Amino acid sequence: VSYDEAEKTVNRDNVEFVGTWTYTPKTYKASYRFESGTDSMELPEEVKALLPSDDNAYENEAKVTSKAPSQTSVEVQDGTWNFVSYDEAEKTVNRDNVEFVGTWTYTPKEYHVVYHFGSGSDDYDLPQEVMDLLPVDTQGYSNHEVVSTILPAQQKVTVENGEWVFKGYDADTKTVQNANVSFIGTWVFEANRYPVSYRFVSLTSGLDLPEEVNILLPFDEKDYEDQTTVHVKNLLQGQVKVANGTWLFEGFDAQEKVVNHAGVEFVGTWKFVAENEENPVYYHGHYQFVSTDSQYNLPDVILSMLPNDRSDYRDGETVHAILPMGQKVVLANGTWTFLGYDASEKVVHGQDVTFVGRWEYTPAPTEKTPGKEQGQPTNKTSASTKTKRVNTAVGSMMSLWTAFGSLSAMLAVLLKRKKK
Incomplete structure (x- = not known):
């Protein structure tokens, strides 16, 4: 440190300087290091940033206690790093610095797989028998792991009116991408x-x-x-x-x-x-047209379309109705539409049979005054029906009147417009 005095004066004797020395023992440091306890996984920066620091100096044979990191669990995108321990809780200085090595292990984040079933047939919902076959996967999967599907226990389910057939999933495998995985299976109904x-x-x-x-x-x-x-x-x-x-x-x-x-x-x-039946009795089929609305009488062009059945029928025989040549007639002031007969067939029971056909009239949008144009009846209450006796002569005449009636209706409309 120093002498007792910096200088001395000789005074009839020898002089002595006494120097003082102090002892400073050698000191050592304590450091920390982290390492991964999970193979093929390196510690992320978030974990390395938690390394403790120790500014103290330690003499030889001093005991040093390890410092715990400020947090022992670190969540990252794909999982969690957990601090396990140091190699030793404390160490004794032995003429050298000491180092504490802390181990962290990685636990990957687990994702799960769910299954859904959908119907591939319109108007058919999946029955409970099919829904009961949904697979259940209890395994956990890590991110980026490839997951393979689990097939239902059976791929065909028989129900009362048909069979449900499993057609497959939307994919055979899927890769976990930071979320749970969902597989959608499609079933198709095949009706009996x-x-x-x-x-x-x-x-x-x-x-x-x-x-x-x-x-x-x-x-x-x-x-x-x-x-x-x-x-x-x-x-x-x-x-x-x-x-x-x-x-x-x-x-x-x-x-x-x-x-x-x-x-x-x-x-x-x-x-x-x-053929040997004597004096056989024959019956005939007749046709009648009526308007569905009493304020509209049937025009001649409609009545001219009454079918002509020339066949002879025996008692008990079935007569099938004959449709008119046309079932829609468009006139200048509206449209007549054939709605059908009172029956599609009738059985002869000791007399002729008559089929009654109904026609519906739809006025044209521009028409304002009913009963003023050719082809549209006036507001008369008399029935606009006509019964047609079936024989060869009448049938021939009706074929001629069919064409003539259509032409007459068109000429009448033109003449009336010209007068106006």
Whole structure:
């Protein structure tokens, strides 16, 4: 440090300088280092920034206690780093600096996989039997991990009216991208389909249907879904002449049937009429048109379209209605539309049959005063119906009047406009 004095004076004796020394022991430092305890994973900067610092100096054989990091858990984008411990909680200085090594382990963030089912058939919702097959994946997945789908336990489910068939997921595999993964499976409904058949039977006791009749059986190559309404097919002909008489078609048991968990069958009946019957009685089919609105009388052009049926019918025979040549007639002041007959067919019961056809009138948008133009009736209350007796002469005349009536209506409209 120094001498006891910087200088001394000799005074009849020797002089002595006494120097003082102080001892300073050697000191050592304590440092910290972090390392990853997870293979192939390096510590992020967020963890390294938590390294403790120690400015103290330690003498040899001094005991140094480790300092814990300011936080022991660090969340990053894909998971969490957790501080485990130092290599030792404290260390003794032994003529060297000491270093504490802290270990951190990485726990990746877990994502999950969910499954959804959707119907690929319009108007059909998935039944509970299908929804019960949704896979459940309890495994956790880390980010960027590839996930493969789990197939349902069965890919076909039979229900009352058909079958649900699994068609696959929207993807076979998906990669986790910072979110849970969802797979959507599609099921398609395939409805049960049923055939339609036809059968002929004879109404004449003791007589089987000949081959000439049986070959007229309709054939329907289509299959129909449950609850579908099937309309009967018309025959190519309703009479079959054989050597000793004629087979007459009486009709089917129904004009339409609804498929109800089974195929449907239409049964057509035929009756035999022998040629040797004396003085056979014949009946005829007549047609009548009426207006649906009493304030509009049918114009002649409509009445001229009454069908002409020249056929003769026996008692018990079925007569099928004949549609008019046209079912819509457009005139200058409006449009007449045919709505149909009171029946599509009728059975002869000891007298002629009459079909009543209904026509509806729709005025043109520019028309203001009813009953002023040709083709539009006035507000008369008399019935605008006309019954037509069927015979060859009248049928020929009606064919001529059909064309003449249309031309007359057009000329009348032009003349009336000219007068105005």
